Amino acid sequence: MQEKYIDETKQGEAIAIAEKPENTKKLFLESYGCQMNFSDSEIVASILNDNGYNTTNNLEEADLILLNTCSIREKAEQTVRMRLSQFKNLKKQKPSITVGVLGCMAERLKTKFLEEEQLVDLVVGPDAYRDLPNLLKETDDGRDAINVILSKEETYGDINPVRLGGNGVTAFVTITRGCDNMCTFCVVPFTRGRERSRDPHSIIKECINLAENGYKEITLLGQNVDSYLWFGGGPKKDFNKATEMQQLTAVNFAKLLDLVALAVPEMRIRFSTSNPQDMDLDVFRMIAKHNNICKYVHLPVQSGSNEILRKMNRQHTREEYLELIKKAKEIVPDISFSQDMMVGFCGETEEDHQQTLSLMREVEYDYGYMFSYSERPGTPAHKKMEDNIPADIKQRRLAEVIALQGELSRKRMEGYVGKIHEILIEGISKKNKNQWKGRNSQNAVCVFDKLDGQKLGDKVSVFVHGNTQGTLLGETVL
Incomplete structure (x- = not known):
């Protein structure tokens, strides 16, 4: 399992949406x-x-x-x-x-x-x-x-979610549940159960419903979206004038992306989270094929050391990961990547740590989610390995990883300067109520002055003239 975490632990407000007058x-x-x-x-x-x-x-x-x-x-x-x-x-x-x-x-x-x-x-x-x-x-x-009974079948595919809070522009659509990867540090296979995929008909129906209700972007979600695989059939389904799903016998993640992109051509499509060993190059080919699939992939690696990856049971090597990144950039030259990185795992040496830093420099991530290892009860690492890296060393290594990512993020942001980007307006800037905020296809946040006639959900051409470490600064192209 590799999930994309929302900053640190974050609390979400419940907003009174879809109220029923008879509810008491x-x-x-x-x-x-x-x-x-x-x-x-x-x-x-x-x-x-x-x-x-x-x-x-x-x-x-x-x-x-x-x-x-x-x-x-x-x-x-x-x-x-x-x-x-x-x-x-x-x-x-x-x-x-x-x-x-x-x-x-x-x-x-x-x-x-x-x-x-x-x-x-x-x-x-x-x-x-x-x-x-x-x-x-x-x-x-x-x-x-x-x-707390776990299921091998439950996907909630027939339930139309109530959209809590949010901005009315972006929404999540779950496509898989559970995880079979059994990384030694991770508790998710024990708390979310075995992996299963949702019926693609219900996924596309939900996406179309979101489009009809004014949403402009969806994120396809799963602990590991790349292992999505659905076997089934059923009658031909008409989803819109542009797309039909014929008798389906098998749908993998690349095919699902294709189907969703065709079903909601005016919507942006993102996905999270991917796992390197399950990532198929056809996914990148679909990104290249469809303009509405964003050119951004969250691709956790956890460590740049083969020895630590082996201990983590990550099922991929450093070399395989870097080769995947290389091929992806050949297929989608302007693609961006983010990472999950864990420091201080059991037995991590200084050499292992340096290999993590060197991998980060080679990939040049746009940003990342970085943590020091903490034991989770019940996991294989907790049962069989010693958490033997002192806290001060973990803290120092984490600080070095965060500092390096800061340098890489600023460099990547600088690469977007001087160009025109399509920005989806997602909200008002926290620092300036007279500015919009949104993201480009590569998931970089951009802020720019509001103009009359602009509103939430608009796609705006923005010339980027500057940047900070994590934000692009721009102005609307008239």
């Missing part, structure tokens, strides 16, 4: 961790919206509080525990409130969560969200409720 209860829902969790929260909101709950961003009026949690690092779990402790006074004032924990942390701790956390009434794993209405009946009767 309020759901307050917060999401932590990766994009998959935020996407799952939209599924949860949809299920509960059909069972009497409207979402709210006002904690005090909530009847049900749910935290969708992350277990990938210890810090993520600590954040959730701290948040739960903040509910103590609210629970005293309103004893009828039900508090539940969803997602990976719920799956990892199972019944221990009910024993450890006095505030928790409900524990639900990632594959059991359909059971929420039944579980809530148990909590209404004064009993704690739990369902």
